[in-house]
Amino acid sequence: MKDSPICNPKPIKNFAHRRVLYFPMDIPSRLLLKFLSKKAAKEKKTPYGHFFLLPDKTVLLNAMSAPLAAFSVERLIASGATEIFLLGFCGAIDPRIKTGELVSASKAHSEEGTSHHYFPRRRVFYPSFSLKQQLENFLPSQISYNSLAVVSTDAPYRETRSWIKEKQKKQIGAVDMETSAVFSLSEFHGILSTSLMIISDELSSGAWKTGFHSASLESSVRECFLPLIQKI
Numbered sequence: 421m422k423d424s425p426i427c428n429p430k431p432i433k434n435f436a437h438r439r440v441l442y443f444p445m446d447i448p449s450r451l452l453l454k455f456l457s458k459k460a461a462k463e464k465k466t467p468y469g470h471f472f473l474l475p476d477k478t479v480l481l482n483a484m485s486a487p488l489a490a491f492s493v494e495r496l497i498a499s500g501a502t503e504i505f506l507l508g509f510c511g512a513i514d515p516r517i518k519t520g521e522l523v524s525a526s527k528a529h530s531e532e533g534t535s536h537h538y539f540p541r542r543r544v545f546y547p548s549f550s551l552k553q554q555l556e557n558f559l560p561s562q563i564s565y566n567s568l569a570v571v572s573t574d575a576p577y578r579e580t581r582s583w584i585k586e587k588q589k590k591q592i593g594a595v596d597m598e599t600s601a602v603f604s605l606s607e608f609h610g611i612l613s614t615s616l617m618i619i620s621d622e623l624s625s626g627a628w629k630t631g632f633h634s635a636s637l638e639s640s641v642r643e644c645f646l647p648l649i650q651k652i
Contacts, residue, residue, distance in 0.1 A: 486601035519631030535604035545603035548612035568593030
C-alpha cells in the first residue's frame with residue numbers, strides 16, 4: 421500500500437485551466453509582468469508565485485527553484501492542469517550556445533532535492549515528447565533552438581570548474597533550477613510537461629559570463645516568449 425501524504429494541495433480558486441505556462445522568473449525590465457498584467461482577466465500574487473488568468477490558460481510567474489515549482493504546480497494540477505509549459509532561463513554549459521539562444525530540454529538530470537520525493541531511485545526525467553514538439557512548432561518561424569540535455573540544481577553558486585567539466589563529458593548542455601522537478605512531478609501525476617529556456621549566462625569556459633541584463637536576452641523574450649503567451 422502506498423504511503424499517503426499528510427498535506428494535500430488545494431486548488432487555486434478561479435484559476436482552473438488545463439494548460440499552464442510557467443515562468444520561474446522575470447527579466448530585470450519586468451517585461452513579462454507588464455505584458456501579463458495587461459492581458460490577464462485576473463491575477464493573484466502569493467508568496468509562492470504570481471498567477472495570471474488568461475482566457476484559455478493560467479500563467480505562473482516568479483516561482484523560482486524546484487521546491488517552489490513543486491508547491492505551485494501541485495496546486496495548479498489540483499485545479500485541473502494537465503499540460504505544463506515551462507518557459508525559463510538557464511546557463512550554457514555547451515560552449516556552442518550563447519546568451520539569448522533557446523534550449524528545448526530533451527531530458528533533465530536531477531541535482532535538486534524535490535524530484536527524489538516523487539521517484540527516489542530516478543535521477544533522469546523526460547518531457548512529454550508530443551508536448552515538446554507542439555511547443556517547438558509554436559515558435560515563430562525565424563526562431564531556432566537547440567534540443568539538449570539539461571541539469572537542474574539547487575545550488576547555483578556551487579557550479580565549480582570540475583562540475584562544469586563533468587557535465588560537458590556527459591553531454592549536458594545547460595543548467596537551470598526547475599526542469600527536472602517539473603518533469604518528475606508531471607510524470608508522477610500522469611500529466612504532460614515540457615521545458616523551453618533562454619540562455620541567460622555562459623559557464624562553459626569555467627568563468628561566469630552573465631547576460632541577464634543583456635539586450636540579446638530581452639530581445640529573445642520579446643521575440644519568443646511574448647508570442648508564445650498568445651499562441652500556446
